Amino acid sequence: MSEGIPGEPSERFLRACQRLPVDRTPVWFMRQAGRYMAEYRELRQKHSLLEICKQPELAAQVTLQPIERLGVDAAILFADILLPLIPMGAQLEFVEGRGPVIANPVRSKADLTRLRPVNVEAQLDYVMEALRIVRPMLPDGVALIGFAGAPFTVGSYLIEGGPTRKFERTKSLMYSDPQSWHALMERLAGTLSDYLVAQIEAGAQAVQIFDSWVGALGPADYVEYVQPYSKFIFERVRQTGVPAIHFGTGTSTLLPLMHEAGGEVMGVDWRIPLDRAWELVGADVGLQGNLDPTALLAPRPVLQRQVKRVLREAGGRLGHIFNLGHGILPSTPVEHVQWAVELVQNSTEHGQELGT
């Protein structure tokens, strides 16, 4: 690890974000803090998801759990991409077995006018406070990641009122009332970028923007209805000097357009091999991913084979950050996640060649 060069970070995760040489591939996992961990489940018996998010000490505690258990290279703040909707006026609840539910979804111009402006510093201070608590508690070499949802993905929850497979109401608003659609995207882009900048000021050393569901769109719709708003957010983050990861699932055909919108690192899922993703975005971009989270449910030899495939497809390129293609599943055994971390650590140390 080439430490001490002025202006260069020493944390291997941050070095990879800048495509600087690293002693081994950095690794962390989306939803690395969560229900698959006994210590998290124990806390959830006493507190709801929203309670944990809103109490900075608890959020900080949960954020640190996987750092201790897994030895990953980055901590991601424990929070939810829908938190910024609460001060906007959304009645958000997390319903067991169903996920987030919004009792008063936005489906018309009239609904839109009821959305309130947000002062993120004041109204989401609990998130910033959690970051301020976590940052000095992190072990040396571990970086702190902040995050927000992207306007399309956050907007789709607000419109649908919950998880969806078809994005029927989202696309209907987009196609049938483009004026309201664009107004909503603009509003979300403003609030979400304020939120990211505030997180960076509170200590986040990198941010990830989750456009998890944008793969529901084709390229032309992405360009017309989504890209300008994502671009706005990445531009504001870029001005802070902190690296941004741009993540989505099922984005094979959108990847060059998403990269155009912004991000020093693109996060991709297992549907696109990393070598192919690099062909699409160019070698001057970092890539994060892309193990299938269900591979973490598999027996050790199968998991090992899948991890090695990801590393082989990454081919030791500068700017690879090992991660999943989506979040850790609640049914995942913790040991399997530990195996994956060890395997990445042992297979990529000193840039050693990877067998097939």
Add this chain to the structure above:
Amino acid sequence: MSEGIPGEPSERFLRACQRLPVDRTPVWFMRQAGRYMAEYRELRQKHSLLEICKQPELAAQVTLQPIERLGVDAAILFADILLPLIPMGAQLEFVEGRGPVIANPVRSKADLTRLRPVNVEAQLDYVMEALRIVRPMLPDGVALIGFAGAPFTVGSYLIEGGPTRKFERTKSLMYSDPQSWHALMERLAGTLSDYLVAQIEAGAQAVQIFDSWVGALGPADYVEYVQPYSKFIFERVRQTGVPAIHFGTGTSTLLPLMHEAGGEVMGVDWRIPLDRAWELVGADVGLQGNLDPTALLAPRPVLQRQVKRVLREAGGRLGHIFNLGHGILPSTPVEHVQWAVELVQNSTEHGQELGT
């Protein structure tokens, strides 16, 4: 339309399947018979979905409804991809608002041994009978399509016991008990190919194989766990001389591999523009698609723009069959579907150039 050449079909849909010149682009829609139609909803007040499927006269009646209302170029038999699971022993029900539910899913070697062998001619004769009724009732020039699910997609329902977003149990079986996985795929490939051949003998002039959810996999898993079984099916269909359409959603990175498995025509969704899909599979393959079904909910000018984009991306190539990227949504207004048909008919007549 070049009729009368020996060995060449006269129906424009079948001509397009063979990449023969057509007077205009053929058009039909997945789920063109269904809940968005008043005449179907009326019938459903008296009969369940399974009752309609199992009574050949009713299935035939529903199959013909969109032919009368829309003037499409092909009729697809009204049935469900999960019907072949019933004689295998699956307790299949369609639950309002949830979709298909299988009370006794297959999740282990023991479950697998309880699956019964199927005599499709005897046990699914109601499907063949419906085809025999429909075929002579079709107007001149309208072709009859039979269909089946592909082993992965049908298998995923059988394993999950219903619709899923994550395919957690499916992939778990695949990774953790590959022997049972391969045994299940083999069993399904046998039954599903028997079923397709029987449909062809009963009058289906083309077949579509729905691997609707295979886009949940990455390319390496597709090759290892799925492709051999899909290949087996397409090989058996190929021997009948009837064209096959190979359909899936979210398949951008799988498309060349799916094409390798088989299909004279590849069915793709709106996530991949047709010109790009053609680059991936080569010009000697037909393509079917790929309007976003939610575009049929949009006002006329937006719908028109989206239909024209699909036609522009198809670029008047031989072998384009206009369709959606997935099934018609129940909330779709019938007039919108009619607009789309008229637009395709009027925009592509005599191969006229398409404006932007």
